[in-house]
Amino acid sequence: MSKLLWKDTVDSANSIAVHCKGLTKSYGSGSNQVHALCGVNLEVRTGELMMLVGPSGCGKTTLISVIAGVLERDGGECLVFGYDFKQMNSQEKTRYRGKNIGFVFQMFNLIPALTAAENVAVPLIINGVKRREAIDRAREILCRVGLSDRTNAVPAEMSGGQQQRVAIARAMLHNPKLIVCDEPTSALDHETGHKVMELLREVAVGVGRAFIVVTHDARIFEFADRIAKMDDGYIVSVESLRTDLSNKNNTNR
Amino acid sequence: MNFIAIKMLVGNRAKYIGIVVGLTFASLLITQQAAIFLGLMTRTFGFLTDTALPDIWVMDPKVQYIDDLKPLxxxxxxxxxxxxxxxxxxxxxxxxxxxxxxxxxxxxxxxxxxxxxxxxxxxxxxxxxxxxxxxxxxxxxxxxxxxxxxxxxxxxxxxxxxxxxxxxxxxxxxxxxxxxxxxxxxxxxxxxxxxxxxxxxxxxxxxxxxxxxxxxxxxxxxxxxxxxxxxxxxxxxLAAYTREEFKALTVRYYMKYTGIPINFGTTVVLGFIVGVAIAGQTFYNFTLDNIRYFGTLKAMGASDFVLLRMILLQSATVGAIGYGLGVGTASALGLLTGSTELSFRLPWQLLLFSAVAVMLICAGSAALSMWKVVRLEPAIVFKN
Incomplete structure (x- = not known):
């Protein structure tokens, strides 16, 4: 991939992982046009957990979709570890996502027919790792998230919290540099949501990896390093909860 | 990714069985009705097949088929x-x-x-x-x-x-x-x-x-x-035909002047439509059911080619199973009714014909599903 646009800060501790400037995105056209992002400026650093909060329809999901490269932006700038998705063709974009981005979804999106280990192994299999090896590595990471006894269970046999832990394991297994989470606790009760966030901080957040979590759930704000508030397609404020990021992240690693 | 495709397919048991049953019925109807048709057509010249010694059959020039007797x-x-x-x-x-x-x-x-x-x-x-x-x-x-x-x-x-x-x-x-x-x-x-x-x-x-x-x-x-x-x-x-020519003349008569080809052809077409309607529709619905997971795979880095291969594999799997069950059932019915009045003839060409028909049904339904998946925005994964 030869579209590295912004090399100087890449891969250094607490460097800029995601850089958005004047980011715009709208849906529909004419009188039906809805402006989801109206010039978003945001930076997410490696090693930090950034939470995107705001009312429904303010553009949070659109913003992480654009950052994760699953949605085309209309205008502005968006660089992820120095790479601009707009400069890539479809294949390059898919490959980049496969190697560098992990996803955690509100409804987990675990394939119902696959066991926990198989679900977790999917990103590795997509990246060309042999099935047996991928599943062995998936079992290891499932142990790390406390599901060593559920590796052969299918999603229907697991609780919501367990499924979300499987989803977190899946997002981490291929060691992506950016993990985007969409409402990871909204389908869970408070206690389970709290545990899931603890797990995220404990096993996932680390140097060289950035985390963006979209949430409505004020009860999990305490897990954020910074909170970006959105409204009507803008970032209205960015609040730092942990000043010494590198220390915090090292502690959590 | 092949095992994921197969597990997704068989994991949705109701749809999987629905697709296989649809294809089985389509394959059975197409094969069995066409086999009976072929059996009937073979019977029209059964006497010619039995009478193998002569090279040439000579008859009144107005004779149109074997039982159209115009004495000499x-x-x-x-x-x-x-x-x-x-x-x-x-x-x-x-x-x-x-x-x-x-x-x-x-x-x-x-x-x-x-x-x-x-x-x-x-x-x-x-x-x-x-x-x-x-x-x-x-x-x-x-x-x-x-x-x-x-x-x-x-x-x-x-x-x-x-x-x-x-x-x-x-x-x-x-x-x-x-x-x-x-x-x-x-x-x-x-x-x-x-x-x-x-x-x-x-x-x-x-x-x-x-x-x-x-x-x-x-x-x-x-x-x-x-x-x-x-x-x-x-x-x-007088008219003089080789045995094969006389067989062809007889078959042509029955094809042209009896309703047999239309009747059986209608059933064969019906079988095809049943296949398209049941199996094709169910397969498409199966893809729609799984569209979120295809989107998830796409977001996680699976290319369109990989996803299309998965759909083709799923389609080929149900096609092969449905075809096998349909042709197997048709053959079993043929064997069971072998000693009855029912005519039944199942040459390899007919097996190929029904295989092509089932393949068309599968290819059609897979094409619809593939179109859906190719056009799928991976951003769907964030929509609840």
């Missing part, structure tokens, strides 16, 4: 014999006559009269007795299906006694004695087949000025059969 003068066989290149030419009688059975009931039979001297045109397989026994007085040979079926006697207690050697019947008030039992191909009309000599057949048959149906002709070694047919036509003014 017996002297025509002499004219045919005189054509250069003919090794031998013998008369053959073929006609429907009513047989009066010992219990007084009547049964229409297909009577075949063979050349008295050579008995050329006789049944392909004798089960009991010998063909030469036809030379004895009032002798006839009956086919086993007729003997066990329509010619069998019914006893007062309702049980049926097959016609056997030594039994008698009347053909046009003339006594006929069974001297042999043979096996022949089922005919289109499914009438019992009775073999006798030509001269005796003309006695059994109602009096007509002309009674010879065909002249069975053999070419001398080294003769070009088609050229000989042409010479016979030119010399005698």
């Amino acid at each position: 003068k017996e002297t025509e066989s002499l004219r045919v014999r005189s054509v250069e290149g003919v090794a031998w030419a013998v008369p053959l009688y073929k006609g429907l006559l009513k047989a009066r059975l010992p219990n007084g009931t009547f049964q229409t039979c297909n009577v075949v009269g063979l050349d008295d001297e050579t008995l050329i045109g006789g049944p392909p397989k004798m089960l009991e007795g010998q063909l030469a026994n036809l030379r004895s007085s009032d002798a006839v040979i009956v086919d086993i299906v007729g003997a066990n079926g329509k010619l069998a006697r019914t006893l007062p207690d309702g049980s049926r006694v097959p016609m056997r050697i030594g039994d008698t019947m009347e053909l046009n008030d003339h006594r006929a004695v069974v001297v042999g039992i043979c096996r022949v191909q089922r005919t289109f009309q499914s009438q019992p087949v009775i073999y006798t000599t030509f001269s005796r057949a003309t006695v059994f048959a109602p009096r007509e000025r002309k009674l010879m149906s065909f002249v069975l002709t053999k070419a001398k070694p080294g003769q070009d059969i088609h050229a000989l047919c042409q010479r016979i036509r030119e010399t005698t003014g």
